[in-house]
Amino acid sequence: MKIIVIGATGRVGKQVVSKLAENKSDQVLAGARKPENIEKGSNIKPFKIDLHDTKDNILKVLPEADALIFTAGSGGKDLLQVDLNGAVKVMIEAAKRGIDRFVMLSSKGSLTPDSFSGDNPSPLANYLISKHFADLWLIKNTALDYTILQPTTLTETPGSGKVSLGEYTKNENSIENVADVLAEIVKDDHTIGKILPMSDGATPITDAVAEV
Template sequence: MKIIVIGATGRVGSQVVTKLAADKDNLIFAGARKPENIHAPSNVKPFKLDLYDTKDDILKALPEADAIVFTAGSGGKDLLQVDLNGAVKVMIEAAKRGIDRFVMLSSRDSLTPDSFSGANPSPLANYLIAKHFADLWLIKNTSLDYTILQPTALVEKPGSGKVSLGEFTNSENSIENVAAVLAKITVSNNTIGKIIEMSDGESPIDDAVAEVK
């Protein structure tokens, strides 16, 4: 399978690349603003992708592939240009390229407007707003075979390999677990058209993804 990972040098994206590349039948295109920072096995092909570029430039940059995993983010530094507009541009150009499968790393509460509204909004309100409209664009304005993953807070700790999907049973997710779930979702057709809540939990990842309905 040919899979593009957008944000391949990020905390999550770099681990998604590693996990997908473990299957030697996969060819992974690792997209980043600085692809020279990607050091990977022979079935990983780094390429330059700048989310600030025009749609035409993004289309030219995208390789032919079967799926895209979008993990890019600005770290709160440029939410409109990267987390919102950058994501939408990739969706639009993926469709033109004929890449139908689109897996989006989002966030808990991205599709719950009350979490970023009212007198006491989330401290991540602006981030959630950017993710909200990117996710809505994916759902409402494309015909892509999407999956949206909504994890709770990402933490840098070893992955347990066990998660909860479809509900929040924990306030944290290890980054390794999130990357493993994204990799599994990408090759699991039963997750198409699903918005999946995620936290660290008690179910082995393969079993949890297989049980998504």
């Protein structure tokens, strides 16, 4: 299977690349603005992609693949250009390239407007607004076979291999657990069309994905 990872040098993306690359029968097409920083591997093929670029230029650099995992983020520094517009441009061009399977790394609250509205909005309101409209575009304006993963706060703690999918049982997610879930759901067609809340939990990842 050929799988694109957009944001391959980010906190989550680089771990997704590592996890996918463990299966030597898969080819990981790892995209980032600085491809020289992408992990080296016999089945990892780096490519340069700049989410500020035009749709036409994004299409030119986007490889042919069976699936795409979007993990890119600006870290709050460039929300409209990267987290929103960059994501939408990749969706549009992935469809043109014939890449139907699209897994979006989103966030808890992205599709709950009250979390970023009213008198007491989330401190991450602007980030959630960007993710909100990117997620809505994916759902409403594409025919892609999408899955949207909505983790809570990301932490640098080692992954336990156990999570909760479909509900929140904790307020945090190990980045390693998030990466492992993304690598699992991209190959599981029964997660297509689903929006998956996620937190660290008590269910082994393979079982949790099978049960959603």
